[in-house]
Amino acid sequence: MTEQASAEIEQILGFIVEIEKLKAVIRKTRPVGLDRYENSAEHSWHVCLAALMLKDYADEAVDIDRVIRMLLIHDLGEIDAGDKIIYQSETEQQKAREAAGVKRLLELLPGDRGEVWFALWQEFERGDSADARFARAIDRVPPLLHNLHGGGHSWREHGISKTRVLDVNSRIGAGSSALWAVMREKLLAAAEDGTLP
């Protein structure tokens, strides 16, 4: 092994330890069957596997491995910026904080290796490619399932109306109209039975 490889591996191990902080970022919904709130690291795993299993229902051709890479890194910005509920998070200030946070983390990697990951993170944020549209669609599914199976707890705690839930989550339809049709049905049924206030 060259000394350079060894030094690079040391740097990457530093990155691996640093991103572990995502396990301490607490989200706004509880996983089905758990009393505690979810953290952003386990959420990231969950959406990767959800994307993989739902890939056949993407409206456009997607590169599922790129989608998974996006989803693996999509929440890294929260280590420095914290998690905000989606209904309040899409402000310029929050997004700028997250971008700075992702940049800081990726600069821990050797040389300019972080650059390609930062570009991928930005693509996810912009949502202007087929891969990003599908990744962003999938990212919305578990929190909706948590609410649907959990008495709408997060909607209630944050005072989110049916109109807002349907509006914000309609982005699922930009990635997969079939998935949005199924989720929309569930949301309408939840509005009917009072789970969605």
Place this chain on the structure above:
Amino acid sequence: MTEQASAEIEQILGFIVEIEKLKAVIRKTRPVGLDRYENSAEHSWHVCLAALMLKDYADEAVDIDRVIRMLLIHDLGEIDAGDKIIYQSETEQQKAREAAGVKRLLELLPGDRGEVWFALWQEFERGDSADARFARAIDRVPPLLHNLHGGGHSWREHGISKTRVLDVNSRIGAGSSALWAVMREKLLAAAEDGTLP
């Protein structure tokens, strides 16, 4: 959307909710900086990103996207079988329980779609391909880092000796000799300073 697609999506959503139980499977090490023990879902995310960043140091040519898919599903068997520390887990009984658990989960997917994932899970378990060797190498890294940065807490709690730690983790070298050289150095230094008993 066809009725079939809608029914398939419903089945997959059932799978997505069911695998959420991995967030409740508690492992034997604490993430760096956290007081609580790690769960297997956040661990699964962590190893995927570790594999991605360390891919250039694999000894053999690997398909990193296959490695990531393996790592996304590698712990699903623990939902039914529970987590065992590696120094005690590689028994036939535990492995049979895990295989049955993975099978049960994958059968929630539509048609025979689970079969390809079960084969991938088995390949990881056997460790007899370049992809599996690298995935298994990466799987060992975070728990070692947790111990190295956390006073050897898990080694102490379970009475694991230096010889056993070096022996079991030498599998890292089967996937990446450069990575094992770095990790082995760290373990030897930890034995020197008393972190590794």
